[in-house]
Amino acid sequence: MKMAAIATAITTTLVSGSALAAEVYSSDGTSLNIGGRVEFRGDFLGESSGAELEGSMDNKSRFRVNVGGNTQITNELSGFGFYEAEQAVISSGDNDPNTSFTQRYLYAGLSGNFGAVSFGRQDTALVQLSQMSDIGTYTGAQKSFIDAGNEQINNNIVYAGMFAGDALSLKANAILSSQKDQNSYGLSGIYTLPMGLGIGLGYAAGDQWLFAPAAETSQFMGGLNYTVGQFYVAGTYTQGKIKVSTGDVNFTGYEFAGQYKFDRGFVAQAAYGKQQADESPTNSSDEEFNNYVELTGKYYFNSSIQSYLSYKYNMLKDADNSLRLGLRYDF
Known part of the structure; x- marks a missing residue:
């Protein structure tokens, strides 16, 4: 069993919020990656929750950004950290912007032949x-x-x-x-x-x-x-x-x-x-x-950008169906 390679794979899974996360720094066994997504999501016919849509479109668009790092401590031990936040759009007629980010993940950990242990806000x-x-x-x-x-x-x-x-x-x-x-x-x-x-x-x-x-x-x-x-x-x-x-x-x-x-x-x-x-x-x-x-x-379209169309047939009592159009860019 190649435990060192397995530990590296575990760390990669924990740290990488996006498969396309780009390495922006690497020196002396320490690396830093930045990734995320920009996603337009528009709901038509009804809201995704099943509530009646009074207007034409419920805007569920969002932006995510994450930063992950890894550092080699010894040949058998490394450390890592990860942070991700999300900013959503306020779907309203008065055009108010959302000026706040919501914290999704924030954790740090150690990995080695034993696997990986991490501490913080995570799954x-x-x-x-x-x-x-x-x-x-x-x-x-x-x-x-x-x-x-x-x-x-x-x-x-x-x-x-x-x-x-x-x-x-x-x-x-x-x-x-x-x-x-x-x-x-x-x-x-x-x-x-x-x-x-x-x-x-x-x-x-x-x-x-x-x-x-x-x-x-x-x-x-x-x-x-x-x-x-x-x-x-x-x-x-x-x-x-x-x-x-x-x-x-x-x-x-x-x-x-x-x-x-x-x-x-x-x-x-x-x-x-x-x-x-x-x-x-x-x-x-x-x-x-x-x-x-x-x-x-x-x-x-390629590995970075995708479009989708989803239809939700809602079988809850007095709930509306929903049609979602999306365009997502991953980086």
Whole structure:
């Protein structure tokens, strides 16, 4: 097992927010990369949430920028750091600009033959499982039930390692809160067979302030994906509970997605997502807060710029469908 090469691959995955991130500095074993995206996203027919669109277009455009660095300490140990922020457009008739950036990631770590350990605001261990089916425009809600399984979480310590000749990806995390009774943890693994079939399992649990007083939470997630040639298909399932004073709030989620890459830059995607709870964490009157089919077509002009058209058929009660037009430039 080439552990040094594996540790380098883990560090690259943690640090690179964009596959096109450009190296702007390299000297004496220390390098610095800058990347990001500029993305126009316009929603028509209805808002992506299912709410009625009163005007002609809901502008969901955004700009992201990230900075990542890596430094060689010894032949077997290196350090890294990463920061990413996002600025969104205010979709309003009064033309107000958004002058603030939202912090997405901020972490530093060490990597070596043991894998990589990082500290800061970053994804939990379960996110590598939700990403198996999170390939579309509207996918990705499997991770959003509890903090212990979500992305971009503060006070997060993460371990990542590759084993069995790169076939097994293991991640573990612990969220150490500054507040009483808000610590949590997670563990996940994905094993990919030589035939292209990936099998993932994970569990997260802990306390958080979803309700007052602090609620005890737990979540299980499983996933399968399969890659052959230009075809990719995946499915994830999650279930768990939030224990509150009035009783347990149980939740479940399903997400299935697939894509096919045609020649000359065309990609076709389809997805189905459904997430529900006894009481929604954001609205106690909505048991089912996602139930939709997504159809997306993408065209890559080159590796830096792509366009896409996505249609969301919303099956929630009294919810509108949505049509999204996007143009994205990665750097």
